[in-house]
Amino acid sequence: MRESVDHLVMLKRNLASIAGGKLLSGDSRIPTGHATLDEALGGGFARSRVHELFAASGDDAASATGFATMMALRAVGRRSPIFWLRTDAAERLGGRLHGPGLVELGADPDSLVLGIAPDTKALLKAAADAARCPGLSALIVECRGQCPALDLTASRRLALAAEQSGVTLFLLRLEAQPVPSAADTRWMVGAAPSRLLEAGAPSRPMFEIELLRRRAGPAGMRWRLEWHRDRLVFADPALSGAMVPLSSGRPVAPAAGLRLSA
Numbered sequence: 644m645r646e647s648v649d650h651l652v653m654l655k656r657n658l659a660s661i662a663g664g665k666l667l668s669g670d671s672r673i674p675t676g677h678a679t680l681d682e683a684l685g686g687g688f689a690r691s692r693v694h695e696l697f698a699a700s701g702d703d704a705a706s707a708t709g710f711a712t713m714m715a716l717r718a719v720g721r722r723s724p725i726f727w728l729r730t731d732a733a734e735r736l737g738g739r740l741h742g743p744g745l746v747e748l749g750a751d752p753d754s755l756v757l758g759i760a761p762d763t764k765a766l767l768k769a770a771a772d773a774a775r776c777p778g779l780s781a782l783i784v785e786c787r788g789q790c791p792a793l794d795l796t797a798s799r800r801l802a803l804a805a806e807q808s809g810v811t812l813f814l815l816r817l818e819a820q821p822v823p824s825a826a827d828t829r830w831m832v833g834a835a836p837s838r839l840l841e842a843g844a845p846s847r848p849m850f851e852i853e854l855l856r857r858r859a860g861p862a863g864m865r866w867r868l869e870w871h872r873d874r875l876v877f878a879d880p881a882l883s884g885a886m887v888p889l890s891s892g893r894p895v896a897p898a899a900g901l902r903l904s905a
Contacts, residue, residue: 673718673811676876680866683854684828688714692827693802693812697819697855699833704737704817707832708785709870710850711813712748715781716875718811721751726773728758729785730766736787737817748848749872763792767801774804774812785815789822798824821855829856835867838881847871849880 672686681687688694694714698707715725727740742752758773760766763786770784784801786793798814802825805812814826821829831853837846848870854862869880 673714675714675717675868676871676874676878677866677868678879680868680877683860683864684857685860688717688811689827689859690718690811691806691809693798693805693814693825695814695816695821695824695826695829697816697821697829697831699831699851699853701818703833706834706848706850707815707817708737709748709848710830710832710852711783711785711815712745712750713848713870713875713877714813715783716748716750717877718781721749721875722754723780724754724756725750725781725783726756726758726779727783727785728760728766728770728773730760730762730787732762733785733787733817734759737785747872748870749875763790767792767797770812771800771804774801774810775808776810777808779808779810782810782812783815784812785817786819787817789819790816793824795823795825798826802826826856827858828854829862831855835880838869 671690672681672684672688673690674681674687696707696711698704712725719725729737740755740757745752745755758769760769766784766786770782773779773782782805801812801814804810814824833851835849835851837849840846850868850870851865852868853865856862867880868877870877
């Protein structure tokens with residue numbers, strides 16, 4: 644499940660041969676499966692763009708990580724590779740990605756290529772290189788903390804690379820506050836209460852997400868989503884309140900998050 648960042652050059656050479664040499668979809672959007680969310684976004688998340696994902700609170704880091712994983716799965720499917728970049732510090736603070744936890748989300752751990760960078764500077768360099776690789780469909784770049792090096796110039800570099808190559812980049816911002824960036828969309832992700840299933844079966848992951856910013860349209864909307872791993876799709880929860888209006892100063896509802904790491 645893990646590869647060193649030092650192998651990025653080799654990865655770029657070999658990815659074109661994976662899955663028949665063509666990983667990119669002809670669709671310009673990545674539908675989530677949630678009807679009202681996709682309608683608001685004009686069909687789903689735009690491909691070949693950068694999408695920023697923030698955790699609503701420190702306790703929601705696992706939920707934001709899970710949401711990034713699920714959106715990457717929506718972009719590539721169950722078997723195509725997902726490239727994930729993070730720093731040594733993120734590995735120490737957040738723990739290693741947990742293979743069985745990824746399986747519970749519907750992912751195949753063998754399709755995940757994990758790159759560990761020594762610091763933020765190296766992370767952003769590797770991210771820019773990976774974002775230029777047309778063999779990739781989805782790239783997750785995990786930044787923990789405010790990361791001053793990830794400024795407007797750095798985000799523009801990532802956005803330009805993604806637009807030119809066709810890579811969809813999910814920028815996972817944990818323990819950070821939003822700052823100006825070139826991201827196409829910016830989201831706040833939190834956990835929402837899961838509904839009980841029959842016979843004590845594990846509940847489906849539930850999220851409350853808020854669209855903070857969108858370059859090509861209005862923002863300030865919230866949705867509640869339920870993840871169905873068998874179909875790799877988001878849907879309305881059985882509970883009411885799938886979409887609620889933005890209320891100034893109202894936090895995203897706290898609840899138990901997803902466990903992705905040991």
